[in-house]
Amino acid sequence: MNNEALHRLEASCRDLSKRKERFIGYPVNCAFDYSELFCFLSIPLNNIGDPFYSGYYGLDSRQYETEVLDWFAELHKAPLDNYWGYVTNGGTEGNMYGLYLARELYPKGVVYYSQDTHYSVSKNIRMLNMEHIMIKSRPNGEMDYKDLSEMMSTWRSAPPIIFANVGTTMKEGFDDVHEIKKVLKELAIPEYYIHVDAALGGMTLPFMDNAPKFDFTTGVQSISISGHKFIGAPLPCGVVLALKSNVGRVARQVEYVGSLDSTVSGSRNGFTPILLWYAIHKLGFDGFKKMVHNCLKTAEYAVDKFNEIGIKAWKNDHAITVVFPRPADEICKKWGLAMQEEIAHILCMPHVTNELVDELIEDFKVAYDS
Numbered sequence: 001m002n003n004e005a006l007h008r009l010e011a012s013c014r015d016l017s018k019r020k021e022r023f024i025g026y027p028v029n030c031a032f033d034y035s036e037l038f039c040f041l042s043i044p045l046n047n048i049g050d051p052f053y054s055g056y057y058g059l060d061s062r063q064y065e066t067e068v069l070d071w072f073a074e075l076h077k078a079p080l081d082n083y084w085g086y087v088t089n090g091g092t093e094g095n096m097y098g099l100y101l102a103r104e105l106y107p108k109g110v111v112y113y114s115q116d117t118h119y120s121v122s123k124n125i126r127m128l129n130m131e132h133i134m135i136k137s138r139p140n141g142e143m144d145y146k147d148l149s150e151m152m153s154t155w156r157s158a159p160p161i162i163f164a165n166v167g168t169t170m171k172e173g174f175d176d177v178h179e180i181k182k183v184l185k186e187l188a189i190p191e192y193y194i195h196v197d198a199a200l201g202g203m204t205l206p207f208m209d210n211a212p213k214f215d216f217t218t219g220v221q222s223i224s225i226s227g228h229k230f231i232g233a234p235l236p237c238g239v240v241l242a243l244k245s246n247v248g249r250v251a252r253q254v255e256y257v258g259s260l261d262s263t264v265s266g267s268r269n270g271f272t273p274i275l276l277w278y279a280i281h282k283l284g285f286d287g288f289k290k291m292v293h294n295c296l297k298t299a300e301y302a303v304d305k306f307n308e309i310g311i312k313a314w315k316n317d318h319a320i321t322v323v324f325p326r327p328a329d330e331i332c333k334k335w336g337l338a339m340q341e342e343i344a345h346i347l348c349m350p351h352v353t354n355e356l357v358d359e360l361i362e363d364f365k366v367a368y369d370s
Contacts, residue, residue, distance in 0.1 A: 019336065022334060022335050022336065022356070022359075023335075023336045024335055024336065024337075024346045024347060024348075024349070024352050024356065024360070025332070025335060025336040025337035025338045025344070025345065025346060025347065026336065026338055026347060027167075027199070027200045027226075027229045027230070027321075027347045027349065028228060028229060028232070028347075028349065029228075029229065029230055029231065029232030029349045029350045029351060030232065030349070030351040031232060031349075031350045031351035032231075032232035032233065032234075032279070034233075034234065034275055034278060036278070037271075037274055037275065037278060040061075040271055040274055041271070043059055044059055045059055045060060045061055045269070045270025045271050045274075046059060046060060046267050046268065046270050047060045047061060047062055047065055047086075047087070047268040047269070047270045047273065048060075048266060048267050048268060049261060049262075049263070050086070050261075050262045050263070051065045051066055051069065051085075051086045051087070051273075052066060052084070059270070060270050061270040061271070061273045061274050062273075064273045064274050064276075064277040065086070065087050065270075065273035065277075067277060068087060068239065068273050068276045068277050068280065069085045069086070069087070069239065069241070071280050072085065072225065072239050072241060073085065073241055075206050076202070076206065076215045076216060076223055076225075076241060077215040077216050077217045078215075078216045078241050079216060079243070082243055082244045082245055083216070083241060083242070083243065083244055084241070084242055084243070084244040084247045084262075085239055085240055085241040085242060086239075086240060086262075086263050086268070087227070087237060087238070087239055087268070087269070087272055087273045087276065088224070088237065088238045088239065088240050088264070089236060089237065089238070089265065089268075089269065090226060090227075090228070090236040090237060090238045091118070091120075091197065091199040091224050091225075091226045091229075091238050092118075092120040092123075092124065093238070093240070093264050093265070094197075094224025094225070094226075094238050094239065094240035095118075095120065095121055095124055095163075095195070095197050095224050096124040096127070096128070096264055097222070097224070097240045097242070097263070097264050098163075098195035098196075098221075098222035098223075098224060098240065098242065099111065099121075099124055099125065099128055099130065099161070099163070099195060100128060100264070101193075101195075101221070101222060101242055101246045101247065101249070102161040102193040102195060102221070102222075103128055103130055103161075104246075104249045105193060105246060105249065106159040106161060106191065106193060108131075108158055108159065109130070109131070109158055109159040109160065109161040109193065110130075110131045110132065110133060110155050110158040110159075110160060110161065111125055111130050111131065111132040111133070111161045111162075111163055112132070112133050112135055112148060112151065112152065112160055112161065112162050112163065113125075113132065113134060113135065113162075113163035113165075114134070114135045114136070114137045114141075114142075114143040114144070114165065114168070114175065115134050115135070115136060115137045116137040116141045116142075116143075116165065116168040116169065116170065116171065116173055117163060117165055117168065117169075117197070118165075118168075118169050118197065118199070119169070121163060121197070130161070131158065133151050133155070135147050135148050135151060137168075137173070138173070140171060140173050140316050141165075141168040141170065141171030141172065141173025141316070142168075142173040142174060142175055142176070142316075143164070143165070143173075143175040143176075143180075145176075145179045145180070145182075145183055148162075148180070148183055149183045149186065149187065152183065152184075152187055152189065153187055156187070156189070159189075159191045159192055159193070160184070160189060160192045160193075161192070161193045161195070162180055162192065162193070162194045162195070163195055163197065164177060164180060164194060164195065164196045164197070164214070164220070165196075165197050166196055166197065166198040166200075166201035166202065166205065166212070166214050167197075167198065167199060167200040167201035167204075167319070167321075169338075169340075170321075170323070170338065170340045170343065170345055171316065171319075171321065171323055171343075171345070172200065172201075172315070172316055172319035172320070172321035173316055174201060174205075174212050174214075174316065174318065174319075176212060177194065177196070177212075177213065177214045177218045177219070177220060178213070178218070180194065181218070181219060193221050194219060194220040194221055195220070195221065195222045195223070195224070196214050196220050196222070196223045196224070197224050198214060198223050198224065198225050199224065199225065199226040199229060199238070200226065200229050200230060200320075201214070202223060202224075202225030202226070203225060203226075203229065203230035203231060203288065204230060204292050204295070204318070204320065205318060207285070207288050207289040207291075207292040207293075208292060208296075208318055211318050212318065216241075216243075221242065221243050221246060222240065222241065222242040222243070222246075223240070223241045223242075224238060224239075224240045225238055225239045225240075225241075226238040227239060227272065227275070227276050229349075230288075230291075230292075230349065230350070231276065231279045232279070232349075232350065233272065233275045233276070233279075234275075235269065235271070235272055235275070237269065237272035237275065237276065239276070247262055291350050292320075294350070295320040295348045295349060295350060295352075296318075296320060296348075298320070298348040298352055298353065298354060298357065299315055299319065299320045299321070299322055299348040300315075301354050301357060302322045302346065302348060302357045303315055303322055305357055305358070305361045306322070306324055306361065306364075309361060309364060309365055309368070310368075311324050311325065311364060311368075312324065312325065320347060320348045320349070321345050321346070321347055321348075322345060322346050322347075322348065323343055323344075323345045324343065324344060324345070325342060325343060325344070326339050326341075326342050326343055326344045327344060327364060327367060328367050330367075331360075331363050331364065331367055332344060334363065335360055335363070346360070
């Protein structure tokens with residue numbers, strides 16, 4: 001490679017590293033170090049097929065992937081004799097897989113999801129050609145259960161497929177599985193499917209006291225969790241968990257790879273399971289619990305600081321997302337803030353400190369004083 005090309009790459013790396021210092025508008029943890037794993041980047045790792053079948057392709061990380069899945073299954077109280085999962089490319093794939101299973105179980109089912117649901121879900125629903133109804137959201141981003149009840153009562157002949165959010169995109173609202181189950185019971189609906197998009201909440205709520213429950217003991221059938229969000233990773237990744245008895249409906253044996261074709265993708269990233277395995281072993285349950293506690297404290301600090309200067313900021317209980325009125329474009333660009341209509345937010349991820357919040361608040365002061 002010539003010097004000009006190398007200089008270009010070096011300049012890009014410096015620029016991105018600088019931007020990372022103030023990247024607080026999206027649910028991404030920038031505080032990670034996987035340098036001890038760089039040796040694996042010289043190997044064409046491919047976990048093609050089912051993670052629980054060895055297959056013919058020998059350059060894989062299945063042993064790490066299955067251990068990661070076992071850890072997440074225990075965290076979310078999946079039935080150990082009837083659970084399955086795999087490491088995905090991210091939350092969108094995990095959500096697609098949950099919806100795919102639901103469609104195979106209930107081909108005439110109708111998907112119910114709130115208006116605060118991630119934008120990719122409507123795309124998944126269109127790709128899977130599923131009937132769907134959007135449900136109103138409450139001001140805090142949570143599903144409106146009254147509207148859910150009214151909509152389901154008009155479609156009683158179609159099995160409901162409930163897409164629940166455990167941390168909506170902009171407001172980190174939590175859909176209450178208990179309330180959803182109560183609606184199903186009141187309407188006397190015997191057959192249903194509940195999928196949970198726990199992209200962020202799947203790695204925060206299990207480490208909090210008295211947090212909303214959404215694990216498999218509540219009656220959900222599949223859960224999608226992101227890996228690059230709270231855990232942190234240089235590549236998008238995630239985990240999807242589902243009931244093994246449901247997965248059997250979609251799995252097919254493929255002789256070419258000597259494994260079951262039970263995932264959305266064919267070839268699958270073999271490096272990301274090692275990243276997740278490393279983080280789990282490095283931090284453990286207590287390490288993640290400490291991280292979550294620190295993030296909650298930072299979010300509370302941020303809400304207080306915003307309100308001290310007259311900006312009405314707020315957050316949901318158990319959330320690390322701080323919501324406030326949309327600021328000037330220059331502030332949004334400098335801090336990488338996510339915006340939607342009249343609001344913006346920051347995510348108090350593990351790399352976000354009180355000092356960083358103070359710096360952001362100073363920019364707000366300058367903008368409003370001018």
